[in-house]
Amino acid sequence: MGASNSTPYLKKSKSYQGLINLILASCPFCPKKFFIGRHTEKDVDMHLNEHHNETKEDQAEISAKDLCMKERIKCVRENFKTIRVDWKTNKPVFLAVYRNFILDCMPELNLLTNDQLKSEFQICFVGENAADAGGLTKEWINLMIKALFQNNIGLFEQTQTEERTYMIKKNCNNHELFKIAGRIIGKAIFEGIPLPVRLCPILIHHILDKKDFSLEHVKYIDKFLYQGLNFILLNNIDNIIFQTFSVDLDNNESENEIIMELLPDGKLIEVTDENKDVYVRLMIDFATSEIYKADIKSLKEGIFSVFPEYMLKGLEPLDLEYMICGKPKINVEDWRENTLYKGKYNENHQIIIWFWQIIEKMSQDDLGLLLAFATGSPSVPVEGFKSLQTVRGDLILFTIEYTPYFPNALIRAHTCFNRIDIPEYESKKLLKDSIKFAISNSSMEFNLE
Structure with a gap:
């Protein structure tokens, strides 16, 4: 975070205060605890329950959300059936793969068309006497995911919580590999094959294009930032925290300091006890979204080359987590x-x-x-x-x-x-x-x- 001990105190102009109010009003998610101490619980509830004009698409989404999880998932799977390429009338996609070099098939996978990704796969493990009626495809997807999520590949890493979930590594910028990983994840979702790893809730939210990130999400990826932001929210920080609306980007490849401003001229605006809610909101968005933007875009491009994005509309994050990862415990x-x-x-x-x-x-x-x-x-x-x-x-x-x-x-x-x-x-x-x-x-x- 971009600290500034020498930045003079800036009086808030009307335009600045207007910007603050605009951010608060437009935030897709403002946790209650961000407001406690400044507004009453009643004020917060009124803000969170505020109704807006809804389009027909919005109304359809709300209607879908009224269904229970199983019904919502069933609806998505029924939609998948309408675009599936029938194995009885179309030639399956044949892939010969080496079990010990499972990722060697990635170039071939990257060349498949969208229709081929919707087709049945026939997997042959070279040197093994086995015919694929679906079981080898499930095994291949699981082996591919395990390999792609290995730390030495450099795409994903375990989160910093007790839950064994995985998040994209920061600033990977590997478009092709994330696109291929997305194709595998998309194929697994499409075929109803639970993955052998659990995805971080942040990643689940991004796949659904949801922006309602909270401070609790930060805990998954940066426990020290989580602790720092939590301290700011719970304490009077005037004359204690010397921080501006900017972030020092750690870039080992450059000797020059790179500063990202969270607001226009953010490096000149001090964080105070009065505006800290806005600062925390912007830092949450930065930590959960901005630094992953390019890689998440590539991952989603791969996922939605298997099926269109709108088919997940109406799902809640927990719905998609269960679709991708299955139940967390075996009964x-x-x-x-x-x-x-x-x-x-x-x-x-x-x-x-x-x-x-x-x-x-x-x-x-x-x-x-x-x-x-x-x-x-x-x-x-x-x-x-x-x-x-x-x-x-x-x-x-x-x-x-x-x-x-x-x-x-x-x-x-x-x-x-x-x-x-x-x-x-x-x-x-x-x-x-x-x-x-x-x-x-x-x-x-x-x-x-």
Whole structure:
């Protein structure tokens, strides 16, 4: 932040005060605590609930928001079906990829047309004997996302909160890579494939083109800035904070100091206890939007090359987060209630009883690995296990099928059909060891069907 100990106190002219009032009036989101101490709670509520003239599009969006989350998401998915390129009448997009060099397919992915991105993909892992009926596509998307979100790639980084979410790295300016990452994320949204990482709420807001950022959002990307702005809001800062309406941009590639002004002539305007609300509002916008602008534009360009942006209109940020990332936790009881059994197995068979006893004691991380082994994705759709589906949109519940036991027999996965084959083990320990082996080797080559 651009400090200035020598800047003289500037009296507020009428034009300056008018600018301040304009900013306050036009802010898309003004948290209550920004006003406490200056206005009554009643004043704040009146401001937040103020109605404006609404267009037909605005009214349609408000109507959509009245629906519950599941209905809003269902509406979006129904819209996706109207633009999907039918796999029965159109040739699928074939991609031959190397598991150990998964990102080598990016140039080919970048050349695909918008119609091809809406088509079914056929993924072939070179050197593996497997036909793709959807399971390999899910696995490929998950592997691509994991690779693109690795820290050494330099596109994304973990946020500074206890939640394991990811945000774009500051000032990456890598248009092509973000566009490709956007295409993968867009394809996952389009196909209903939950991602193996959770996106930062700031990024979710930007995808939906929402600007209602609060101070709590800053906590994800800069905890020291969050603490500083919170201190400014909660304390009288006159003669304590010497700060102007400007930001010192840290640029290691330049020896010259680069200052960005938050207002016209901002480096000449001191932050005072009277105008600090405006300063905090502008700093929130800068921290959550301005420094990511170019990269977010590229990411969104990639996402919306798969489907048009208007199809997400009406979604709330939490709706999209669940669409992209699935439910944050795996509910074992929901999993059990939405499981089918084939062959000799039923819910009262000893193998099935042992299976659920083992599953109930597993950590969330291990549950995700087992789910990825069985379905190709480590997360559950927002509607729960009853909505597991193939990439063609067919609902297929998680299924456990009987297979005879022989020495060293392992559990087999059929990710295209959300199914695992479990041998009829002679003991609970053998079953537990086989499950452990499956989740510890879920990223290795398997002859998946």
